[in-house]
Amino acid sequence: MKRTPTVGEVLRAKGVSRRGFLKYCATTASILALPPSMIPRIAEAIESARRPSVIWLSFQECTGCTESLTRSAAPTVEGLIFDTISLDYHHTLQAAAGDQAEAARHAAMEENDGGYLVLVDGSIPMGNPGFSTIAGISNVDMLKETVAGAAAVVAIGSCAAFGGIPGANPNPTGAVSVMDLVTDKPVINVPGCPPIPTVMTAVLAHFLTFGAIPDLDKHGRPMTFFGTTIHDRCYRRPFYEQGKFANTFDDEGAKAGWCLFKLGCKGPTTYNACATAKWNSGTSFPIEAGHPCLGCSEPNFWDAGGFYEPLSTGNFDSGEKLAGAAVAGVALGAVAAAAGRRRQAKFTKEG
Amino acid sequence: MDLLEFAKGPALQVAAYILVAGSIWRLVGIVLLKEKPDYSEPRQSAGLLAALKVIYTRSFTAAPFKAATLYPKMLAYVMHIGLFAVVFLFVPHIMFFEGFLGIEWPGLPNNIIYLLGVAAVVASFALLVRRLTSPVLKLISNFDDYFSWFATVLPLITGLMIPVRMGLRYETILAIHILSVALLMIWLPFGKLGHTFLVFVTRGTTGMVFERRGAKT
Numbered sequence: 001m002k003r004t005p006t007v008g009e010v011l012r013a014k015g016v017s018r019r020g021f022l023k024y025c026a027t028t029a030s031i032l033a034l035p036p037s038m039i040p041r042i043a044e045a046i047e048s049a050r051r052p053s054v055i056w057l058s059f060q061e062c063t064g065c066t067e068s069l070t071r072s073a074a075p076t077v078e079g080l081i082f083d084t085i086s087l088d089y090h091h092t093l094q095a096a097a098g099d100q101a102e103a104a105r106h107a108a109m110e111e112n113d114g115g116y117l118v119l120v121d122g123s124i125p126m127g128n129p130g131f132s133t134i135a136g137i138s139n140v141d142m143l144k145e146t147v148a149g150a151a152a153v154v155a156i157g158s159c160a161a162f163g164g165i166p167g168a169n170p171n172p173t174g175a176v177s178v179m180d181l182v183t184d185k186p187v188i189n190v191p192g193c194p195p196i197p198t199v200m201t202a203v204l205a206h207f208l209t210f211g212a213i214p215d216l217d218k219h220g221r222p223m224t225f226f227g228t229t230i231h232d233r234c235y236r237r238p239f240y241e242q243g244k245f246a247n248t249f250d251d252e253g254a255k256a257g258w259c260l261f262k263l264g265c266k267g268p269t270t271y272n273a274c275a276t277a278k279w280n281s282g283t284s285f286p287i288e289a290g291h292p293c294l295g296c297s298e299p300n301f302w303d304a305g306g307f308y309e310p311l312s313t314g315n316f317d318s319g320e321k322l323a324g325a326a327v328a329g330v331a332l333g334a335v336a337a338a339a340g341r342r343r344q345a346k347f348t349k350e351g
Numbered sequence: 352m353d354l355l356e357f358a359k360g361p362a363l364q365v366a367a368y369i370l371v372a373g374s375i376w377r378l379v380g381i382v383l384l385k386e387k388p389d390y391s392e393p394r395q396s397a398g399l400l401a402a403l404k405v406i407y408t409r410s411f412t413a414a415p416f417k418a419a420t421l422y423p424k425m426l427a428y429v430m431h432i433g434l435f436a437v438v439f440l441f442v443p444h445i446m447f448f449e450g451f452l453g454i455e456w457p458g459l460p461n462n463i464i465y466l467l468g469v470a471a472v473v474a475s476f477a478l479l480v481r482r483l484t485s486p487v488l489k490l491i492s493n494f495d496d497y498f499s500w501f502a503t504v505l506p507l508i509t510g511l512m513i514p515v516r517m518g519l520r521y522e523t524i525l526a527i528h529i530l531s532v533a534l535l536m537i538w539l540p541f542g543k544l545g546h547t548f549l550v551f552v553t554r555g556t557t558g559m560v561f562e563r564r565g566a567k568t
Binding site: 229231232240241242243245261262268269299300304305309310311312313314315319321322324325326328329330332333334336337338340341344345 | 353355356359360363364367368369371372373374375376377378379380381382383384385387442443444446447449450451458459460461462521522525
């Protein structure tokens with residue numbers, strides 16, 4: 001049987017120095033909120049780990065998540081670490097197609113039974129199996145078949161984690177999330193539209209290091225990255241406290257970099273690492289680029305009110321109903337007054 | 352639908368309907384009541400000016416009672432001014448009002464709002480302690496007084512908890528805050544909190560009656 005090289009061997013073959021590798025381990029420990037004493041353990045675990053087999057399934061998605069990962073400022077150590085996984089099936093990236101691709105998936109499942117990771121991007125249509133198929137296999141069948149022998153499942157992106165845009169009202173395909181269907185395996189949600197590349201690789205690094213899934217929040221997201229809100233870590237937060245807001249996208253407040261709350265920023269209710277991990281090699285994140293946070297890593301973000309509506313706006317359905325309440329108030333008041341007048345007349349008569 | 356969506360949506364909607372219907376019910380019910388026949392000669396003309404005069408003069412304590420009422424009066428002022436600022440001058444609240452009124456106005460920095468909010472809460476508790484320790488106030492207080500106090504202070508406390516969190520998630524404490532506001536909106540027309548919209552009506556009416564009778568206002 002062919003010997004699978006360790007991650008350390010692959011990295012050395014790719015010319016990554018020991019110093020560079022340890023620097024990556026230190027960064028990983030830092031972003032995973034682990035103490036410095038864990039760095040040697042991370043290094044040892046990653047270095048000696050066999051290349052884990054990964055099967056990446058893409059269902060109802062836009063390929064944005066794959067784009068996010070593959071276009072993460074390469075070549076980085078994170079990128080190389082990702083190279084070291086054995087990505088045995090990814091129908092966007094793999095050279096094989098058709099029967100050969102499906103054969104690769106089945107081979108990976110058989111060879112690594114019980115030990116491989118399944119990464120899923122995209123939601124699964126339940127309205128009609130024919131809405132989305134790969135090699136004639138419906139998404140739900142492919143997911144169930146592939147997950148059966150997996151060690152864990154990582155739902156990449158908001159579509160896989162929560163249904164995302166395909167699952168938005170009126171959800172024409174009956175889209176559901178991975179967690180809705182996979183209940184007998186550990187599921188890690190890494191939502192975002194798309195998710196941050198560093199977060200995806202760090203979650204895998206955590207799995208390689210500890211052989212277990214990280215602590216998750218109530219939505220199945222790793223607490224390390226989804227434990228605090230964008231608002232709490234936002235560099236514009238002081239402006240929020242000072243009451244300095246941009247009122248439009250091109251006013252003086254916007255030019256001065258003031259808080260985007262009035263322009264609909266969902267940072268206060270959005271849990272993600274954008275403000276700290278940032279994008280494009282740590283260049284910036286949406287708020288830093290002058291756009292409010294859309295809350296893309298939250299469940300139902302597409303249906304949670306207008307993107308440019310301030311968070312504190314109430315969801316009143318219509319002014320007509322309030323007017324109806326006012327009319328009802330007038331009618332009730334008139335009835336109450338008539339009753340009062342009758343009592344007044346009675347007392348006056350008795351008096 | 353999560354708790355925040357429920358609070359911002361159906362809970363707030365129902366509370367708004369009850370607030371509007373209940374407040375108008377109370378106002379119309381009073382305005383349409385039959386005036387008692389007054390057979391006496393008016394001592395002075397009792398116009399709108401008389402009403403406005405009393406609305407203003409009753410905002411301050413009459414000289415003979417100044418010393419005795421200074422403490423509760425100051426507390427009441429701190430509480431009411433704090434509450435007003437928190438409700439109407441906090442920018443996220445202004446955004447809320449703009450959502451359905453279509454107009455906005457300048458707000459205060461959050462830190463000043465937090466300070467005024469804390470002052471309002473402290474004053475509210477001091478007023479409650481006074482109510483519970485004064486034999487006379489205790490005797491004349493009923494469920495309405497205590498529940499009205501609770502319904503007013505709860506949104507203040509939950510609102511102040513949002514920046515502090517107290518171990519709760521932002522959206523959870525925000526939802527609790529909005530639900531506490533919904534409770535206040537529902538209770539407001541029916542209890543003693545009705546003075547929010549009745550205070551100037553009753554003061555003005557008193558002013559007109561007193562003026563007609565020749566009383567010093």
